[in-house]
Amino acid sequence: MARIPASERRAALVQAALRVVSQRGIAQATTRAIVAEAGMSLASFHYAFDSRDELIDELITTVVAREQEAVLPDDLQGHDIRDMLEAGLLRYFDHLRGDPEHEQAMLELTQYALRSPERHPLAIAQYDRYTELGARSLSAAAELAGVSWTTPVEQVARVLIAFTDGLTLTWLVTRDDDVARSVAHAAADALSRMAEPR
Amino acid sequence: MARIPASERRAALVQAALRVVSQRGIAQATTRAIVAEAGMSLASFHYAFDSRDELIDELITTVVAREQEAVLPDDLQGHDIRDMLEAGLLRYFDHLRGDPEHEQAMLELTQYALRSPERHPLAIAQYDRYTELGARSLSAAAELAGVSWTTPVEQVARVLIAFTDGLTLTWLVTRDDDVARSVAHAAADALSRMAEPR
DNA sequence: ACTGAAGTGGGACGATCGTCCCAGTCGCAT
DNA sequence: ATGCGACTGGGACGATCGTCCCACTTCAGT
Numbered sequence: 001m002a003r004i005p006a007s008e009r010r011a012a013l014v015q016a017a018l019r020v021v022s023q024r025g026i027a028q029a030t031t032r033a034i035v036a037e038a039g040m041s042l043a044s045f046h047y048a049f050d051s052r053d054e055l056i057d058e059l060i061t062t063v064v065a066r067e068q069e070a071v072l073p074d075d076l077q078g079h080d081i082r083d084m085l086e087a088g089l090l091r092y093f094d095h096l097r098g099d100p101e102h103e104q105a106m107l108e109l110t111q112y113a114l115r116s117p118e119r120h121p122l123a124i125a126q127y128d129r130y131t132e133l134g135a136r137s138l139s140a141a142a143e144l145a146g147v148s149w150t151t152p153v154e155q156v157a158r159v160l161i162a163f164t165d166g167l168t169l170t171w172l173v174t175r176d177d178d179v180a181r182s183v184a185h186a187a188a189d190a191l192s193r194m195a196e197p198r
Numbered sequence: 199m200a201r202i203p204a205s206e207r208r209a210a211l212v213q214a215a216l217r218v219v220s221q222r223g224i225a226q227a228t229t230r231a232i233v234a235e236a237g238m239s240l241a242s243f244h245y246a247f248d249s250r251d252e253l254i255d256e257l258i259t260t261v262v263a264r265e266q267e268a269v270l271p272d273d274l275q276g277h278d279i280r281d282m283l284e285a286g287l288l289r290y291f292d293h294l295r296g297d298p299e300h301e302q303a304m305l306e307l308t309q310y311a312l313r314s315p316e317r318h319p320l321a322i323a324q325y326d327r328y329t330e331l332g333a334r335s336l337s338a339a340a341e342l343a344g345v346s347w348t349t350p351v352e353q354v355a356r357v358l359i360a361f362t363d364g365l366t367l368t369w370l371v372t373r374d375d376d377v378a379r380s381v382a383h384a385a386a387d388a389l390s391r392m393a394e395p396r
Numbered sequence: 397a398c399t400g401a402a403g404t405g406g407g408a409c410g411a412t413c414g415t416c417c418c419a420g421t422c423g424c425a426t
Numbered sequence: 427a428t429g430c431g432a433c434t435g436g437g438a439c440g441a442t443c444g445t446c447c448c449a450c451t452t453c454a455g456t
Contacts, residue, residue: 003403003452025313027225031444041405042445052444107367108309114302114370115223123371151380158368158377159384166364169305170356172312173321179356182349186357190388201422201433229414239435240415250414 081145086188279343284386
């Protein structure tokens with residue numbers, strides 16, 4: 001094994017852990033499975049991290065931080081705010097269909113964090129990040145459509161996140177594209193009514 | 199330990215397993231934790247069940263089957279279909295607030311079933327059951343409000359389930375009642391537009 | 397070239413997991 | 427009452443888990 005500084009090893013292990021969680025679930029993301037995925041030895045793991053928990057914490061933190069606007073539209077399209085929202089939701093749905101395992105992994109990490117009091121803040125931060133990204137998109141869309149939100153945009157964003165969560169969970173189980181599109185349509189409908197012409 | 203026929207022991211173990219999953223998560227629902235919760239010995243477990251997997255499968259199946267209309271309104275209230283839907287969603291929210299661990303357990307069981315191909319059908323069945331219950335409520339509400347669904351009621355029900363899932367997940371993380379109520383309001387808004395006067 | 401720190405490898409530890417075995421005990425049909 | 431099948435208890439099995447230890451190798455600074 002080549003010699004790699006511990007900092008780089010940490011990043012490589014986090015990436016390997018994400019792949020393992022995506023493919024096999026967090027329950028199967030053992031230290032041995034992760035180092036096998038990363039092509040390292042067990043000792044390298046505990047040289048870079050004090051414990052498996054420390055890696056999982058970093059996994060949640062960094063992966064959410066890097067979630068970026070990958071999910072969000074860079075060019076908003078549509079005639080009015082409703083169309084824009086639906087287009088954005090459908091774009092998210094395409095992202096979901098393209099990499100279902102990744103979103104499933106995100107869901108599992110959230111639930112995992114929810115299970116221990118000291119990790120709960122990580123789940124909160126995860127949702128704050130989602131809300132921030134959502135609010136940014138909602139603001140941009142309102143700007144382009146010439147409307148303003150009648151409810152604080154953070155609140156609208158939280159509703160948006162709830163809708164995308166529901167879409168994700170339902171589709172992951174049923175794999176029913178038509179239902180997912182109906183959800184996107186209905187969600188865009190509801191959200192657009194939280195805005196009014198400027 | 200009193201002598202109990204295996205069939206009753208199965209039911210008792212399933213109930214104990216549900217409590218353990220609710221309180222500590224499915225990862226902690228080991229055979230030993232379950233029998234401790236049930237006040238039995240390990241041997242009793244494997245006398246009633248061939249394996250832990252068999253119990254988990256039965257847990258998913260029976261708990262979902264018994265989910266009943268506990269969640270759903272027995273008396274629909276509201277002036278129009280929109281009000282009825284919002285009242286129903288708020289009623290579900292009350293149920294969620296009253297027993298968050300139960301809904302969290304349901305979510306975990308779904309995700310657990312999603313992780314192995316042979317268990318995926320259980321998750322599908324779980325959602326079919328939800329859809330059935332939702333469709334029944336939606337039909338009753340439409341009847342009372344004198345409207346009819348412009349989309350097949352099963353499809354509307356699937357959207358409803360997605361919305362409640364999103365509400366559940368978001369609230370479990372943030373515990374923000376206001377956001378949950380906003381979600382209920384917006385969801386009722388969107389769903390009501392899938393109906394038209396008769 | 398020498399040295400000390402950084403990084404690596406493999407084997408081992410104790411804990412806990414699901415499962416199994418078997419001697420023992422209870423209750424019911426006869 | 428007695429025999430037999432249903433049920434129980436406790437201890438044990440091998441597998442796998444997270445973590446640790448220690449001898450070893452490589453590299454940077456001198």
